[in-house]
Amino acid sequence: MGNERFLNFAIKYGFLILLVGLVIFFSLSTNGFGSARSAVFILQSVAITGILALGVTCTLVVDGFDLSIGSVATSSLMLSSYAMVVLELSAGSAILLCLLMGAVVGLVNGLLIVKFKVPDLLATLGMMFLLIGLQRIPTQGNSVATGMALPDGSTAEGTFSPAFLWLGRHRMDFFLENLLPVPVVIFLLIAVGIWLFLGFTRHGRLMYAIGSNERAAALVGTPVNLFKIVAYMISGVMASVGGMLLAARLGRGDIASGTNLLLDSVAAALIGFAVLGAARPNAFGTAIGALFVGILLQGLTMMNAPYYTQDFVKGAVLVIALVFTFYLSSRRGAGGK
Amino acid sequence: MTEIACKIRGLEKSFGQNHVLRGIDLDLAPGQVTVLMGANGAGKSTLVKVLCGYHRKDAGSLELAGKPYEPADAADAISSGVVTVHQSIDDGVIPDLDVATNLTLDRLTQPGAGLFVHDRKLREAARHVAEGMGLTMDVRTRVGDLDVADRQMIAIARAMARAPRILVLDEPTSSLSATEAARLFQLIDRLRAQGVAILYISHRMSDIRRVADKIVCMRDGAISGLFAEAPLDYEGAVSAMLGHQMTDVDIDPQAGTAPVLEIEGLRLTEDGPTVDFTARAGEVVAVTGLLGSGKTRLAEIIFGLASPPAGTMRIDGDAYAPRHAGEAVARGVFMSPKDRRANAVIPDFDIADNMTLPFLGAFSRLSFLSGRRQRQASDDMIGRIGVVCQGGTDSILTLSGGNQQKVMIGRWLIEPSRVLLLDEPFQGVDIGARRDIGQHIRETANGRATVVFVSEIDEALEIADRIVVLNEGAVAGEHISGKIDLGQLVAQVSGQVAGTAAGKPGATVGAEGQDHG
Numbered sequence: 001m002g003n004e005r006f007l008n009f010a011i012k013y014g015f016l017i018l019l020v021g022l023v024i025f026f027s028l029s030t031n032g033f034g035s036a037r038s039a040v041f042i043l044q045s046v047a048i049t050g051i052l053a054l055g056v057t058c059t060l061v062v063d064g065f066d067l068s069i070g071s072v073a074t075s076s077l078m079l080s081s082y083a084m085v086v087l088e089l090s091a092g093s094a095i096l097l098c099l100l101m102g103a104v105v106g107l108v109n110g111l112l113i114v115k116f117k118v119p120d121l122l123a124t125l126g127m128m129f130l131l132i133g134l135q136r137i138p139t140q141g142n143s144v145a146t147g148m149a150l151p152d153g154s155t156a157e158g159t160f161s162p163a164f165l166w167l168g169r170h171r172m173d174f175f176l177e178n179l180l181p182v183p184v185v186i187f188l189l190i191a192v193g194i195w196l197f198l199g200f201t202r203h204g205r206l207m208y209a210i211g212s213n214e215r216a217a218a219l220v221g222t223p224v225n226l227f228k229i230v231a232y233m234i235s236g237v238m239a240s241v242g243g244m245l246l247a248a249r250l251g252r253g254d255i256a257s258g259t260n261l262l263l264d265s266v267a268a269a270l271i272g273f274a275v276l277g278a279a280r281p282n283a284f285g286t287a288i289g290a291l292f293v294g295i296l297l298q299g300l301t302m303m304n305a306p307y308y309t310q311d312f313v314k315g316a317v318l319v320i321a322l323v324f325t326f327y328l329s330s331r332r333g334a335g336g337k
Numbered sequence: 338m339t340e341i342a343c344k345i346r347g348l349e350k351s352f353g354q355n356h357v358l359r360g361i362d363l364d365l366a367p368g369q370v371t372v373l374m375g376a377n378g379a380g381k382s383t384l385v386k387v388l389c390g391y392h393r394k395d396a397g398s399l400e401l402a403g404k405p406y407e408p409a410d411a412a413d414a415i416s417s418g419v420v421t422v423h424q425s426i427d428d429g430v431i432p433d434l435d436v437a438t439n440l441t442l443d444r445l446t447q448p449g450a451g452l453f454v455h456d457r458k459l460r461e462a463a464r465h466v467a468e469g470m471g472l473t474m475d476v477r478t479r480v481g482d483l484d485v486a487d488r489q490m491i492a493i494a495r496a497m498a499r500a501p502r503i504l505v506l507d508e509p510t511s512s513l514s515a516t517e518a519a520r521l522f523q524l525i526d527r528l529r530a531q532g533v534a535i536l537y538i539s540h541r542m543s544d545i546r547r548v549a550d551k552i553v554c555m556r557d558g559a560i561s562g563l564f565a566e567a568p569l570d571y572e573g574a575v576s577a578m579l580g581h582q583m584t585d586v587d588i589d590p591q592a593g594t595a596p597v598l599e600i601e602g603l604r605l606t607e608d609g610p611t612v613d614f615t616a617r618a619g620e621v622v623a624v625t626g627l628l629g630s631g632k633t634r635l636a637e638i639i640f641g642l643a644s645p646p647a648g649t650m651r652i653d654g655d656a657y658a659p660r661h662a663g664e665a666v667a668r669g670v671f672m673s674p675k676d677r678r679a680n681a682v683i684p685d686f687d688i689a690d691n692m693t694l695p696f697l698g699a700f701s702r703l704s705f706l707s708g709r710r711q712r713q714a715s716d717d718m719i720g721r722i723g724v725v726c727q728g729g730t731d732s733i734l735t736l737s738g739g740n741q742q743k744v745m746i747g748r749w750l751i752e753p754s755r756v757l758l759l760d761e762p763f764q765g766v767d768i769g770a771r772r773d774i775g776q777h778i779r780e781t782a783n784g785r786a787t788v789v790f791v792s793e794i795d796e797a798l799e800i801a802d803r804i805v806v807l808n809e810g811a812v813a814g815e816h817i818s819g820k821i822d823l824g825q826l827v828a829q830v831s832g833q834v835a836g837t838a839a840g841k842p843g844a845t846v847g848a849e850g851q852d853h854g
Contacts, residue, residue, distance in 0.1 A: 196705075200705055200706055201701065201704040201705055201706060202697040202698060202700075202701040202704045202705075202706055203704055205690065205694075205697055205706060206694075206697065208683075208685065208686070209683045209686065209690075209694060211685075212683045212684055212685035212686065213679075213681075213682060213683050213684060215679060215680050216679075216680055216681050216682060216683055217683070217694075218662060219642075219662055219672070219674050219680055219681065220662070220666070220694050220695035220748070221661075221662040221663035221664075221665070221666035221667070221695060222663070223661075223663055280685060
């Protein structure tokens with residue numbers, strides 16, 4: 001009996017306790033980890049990944065998967081740069097263009113899955129390749145920066161507008177001067193938004209119903225296909241937001257950036273399954289999952305762990321979280337019946 | 338019967354504080370079909386799971402042919418000669434492989450099996466097994482393409498290939514039609530003659546009458562009745578199972594008032610016959626017929642899941658042609674589908690969310706849900722329909738089948754409907770829950786038309802004011818509760834011409850239908 005209660009407790013709070021334990025450990029054993037600046041640094045490092053992860057969470061909720069988010073983000077990075085530097089559009093038009101691109105990619109993903117019955121992993125994998133290729137065509141495989149040579153021999157005259165760069169670089173005052181970077185604020189707003197949407201609205205509840213038993217959801221009159229397409233569109237738009245924030249931080253359309261985005265954000269969403277023993281995709285868990293990875297990497301870096309161990313650490317965390325989710329929860333399920 | 342194949346004494350099993358088996362004593366004799374009856378939650382499934390090695394017993398003894406038997410897992414149980422065919426057929430077969438491979442699968446995993454699969458030899462062996470079972474299909478057919486009954490036979494044939502001494506069949510007819518079930522019963526007769534001890538678990542009285550040599554009733558984890566002398570006392574068995582006397586349901590037939598759902602010239606298939614059908618406010622109509630008679634198709638058409646090749650439908654006089662389920666629900670046509678596990682239950686949700694799922698709009702403002710109002714509505718419905726649970730926040734999967742079904746039906750009673758369609762509402766539901774559900778449906782029937790689709794005639798008699806018989810896509814007859822000629826009803830269901838029913842010369846099926854219409 002006591003054993004079972006311990007197991008339940010471990011499943012529910014294990015991950016959060018581990019998180020708090022890590023924070024305390026790093027605060028005690030390194031100099032400067034437990035400061036507001038350091039906390040903000042961690043948030044900044046996970047903001048973009050977190051935004052993508054929140055998007056993919058929506059597709060996981062309807063029992064789908066979106067592998068194209070990484071390439072949507074890098075496409076958005078290239079598109080926003082190209083729009084401002086080569087086409088010399090304003091920041092507003094560039095942002096709209098990117099959001100539209102994300103929505104259209106999501107729509108196409110959704111239609112491939114719903115109408116053409118392509119399995120979700122394959123449809124979004126195909127889309128991933130397509131976008132990775134497509135984003136290289138306009139610039140012939142080069143990065144976008146002011147002064148770059150164009151195919152017709154002239155040079156690109158446009159610049160990143162200050163308003164756009166503000167998105168990636170400005171820091172807001174919050175207790176301390178120049179504390180909160182804009183991407184962190186956007187990440188927190190999106191996290192709260194998606195958390196409310198998935199957890200507390202009728203539409204979110206129906207999305208969970210679709211993920212749990214699609215046929216049953218359809219038989220109570222839910223427009224299942226519409227919901228699925230919308231989930232992929234949310235995912236696409238979130239990824240394009242992430243890509244724009246990356247562009248605004250870098251200040252150039254760097255063709256080599258963002259390669260880790262897909263794996264990192266999917267890992268955050270999957271780690272989120274284990275938070276509070278939810279055993280299903282949820283926005284709170286995803287945000288915590290992203291933070292968890294951020295804290296661990298920041299702490300290890302401050303303890304002088306070499307950078308090349310980072311991917312190993314992320315992988316290990318993911319595997320442990322998956323064991324939490326699938327093995328322990330299923331044991332709990334079997335014990336009850 | 339001197340020898341005893343399986344001897345169970347003082348078997349106990351608990352899950353946490355839940356004492357599920359409280360000392361079971363049971364003997365299974367070779368060449369005998371022992372029917373195990375019990376309401377949902379009586380502990381039948383747990384007993385089966387202990388027998389087939391899925392659960393360990395807490396106390397008591399198990400003996401097989403005089404030797405102690407303590408299965409460590411399912412494989413151990415099978416090698417000891419205890420073979421179980423579980424309720425859901427697809428656990429027993431691999432749908433993507435052909436019949437031959439399915440029948441010989443176990444040989445592939447035996448130690449000493451060669452690296453390469455010798456297809457021709459395999460088919461030869463499979464044909465041998467199939468013939469022994471009286472199966473006639475081509476062994477190269479993909480199992481997924483067979484009908485349910487054949488798949489069931491394959492599952493049993495696979496079990497038989499292991500030459501069991503004890504065969505456990507857990508509700509084997511729950512997804513079979515009458516003719517398919519008849520084939521299963523022939524098979525059971527053959528196995529009985531071969532000296533296999535069979536434990537047969539079922540709710541269906543018609544099955545039990547057909548196969549039982551001995552009836553054992555379970556109630557609250559204990560044996561509550563044992564009937565071994567012919568003729569078997571079926572009514573005694575039912576009351577031992579329920580703990581009270583089975584009373585005949587009396588229905589005070591309601592003729593209904595204004596027509597709500599009117600169907601004219603509807604074709605269920607491209608060039609099938611036409612169906613005319615009217616359901617009135619306040620009446621409960623049962624549509625009955627064999628598998629393939631068009632019942633399910635008719636339900637799907639009314640609920641907007643399929644569009645008919647021809648014909649018109651009206652609701653309260655207004656044209657009605659739903660293109661999808663959402664439109665049907667918006668017009669006040671609700672349907673509780675058959676096969677709740679696949680079509681109705683949301684396994685990740687609690688009772689309250691499951692119950693309020695179709696009408697979340699009514700419990701939310703600006704799309705934000707009010708959990709309090711959801712719980713209020715579901716607690717209210719839980720009380721009215723008698724769901725046995727702690728409360729609305731229990732996971733739906735903690736409920737027994739009958740209680741899950743109550744939640745699924747209660748889901749559609751939360752908001753008033755014009756037409757309520759219930760497709761096989763009593764599937765996998767024990768008699769107690771079946772009574773509760775039937776009674777509640779009748780009590781709330783005022784103001785709407787209720788159409789119940791059932792394949793069991795007993796169930797139709799128990800709930801309906803009027804019974805409509807479908808046969809091969811056509812209305813074969815219609816009967817008013819209280820004046821039913823059972824012989825004729827059965828003849829119409831099975832598609833025999835009424836003339837053979839004798840007694841009533843000249844009363845053709847069609848004319849009979851007209852009389853009561």
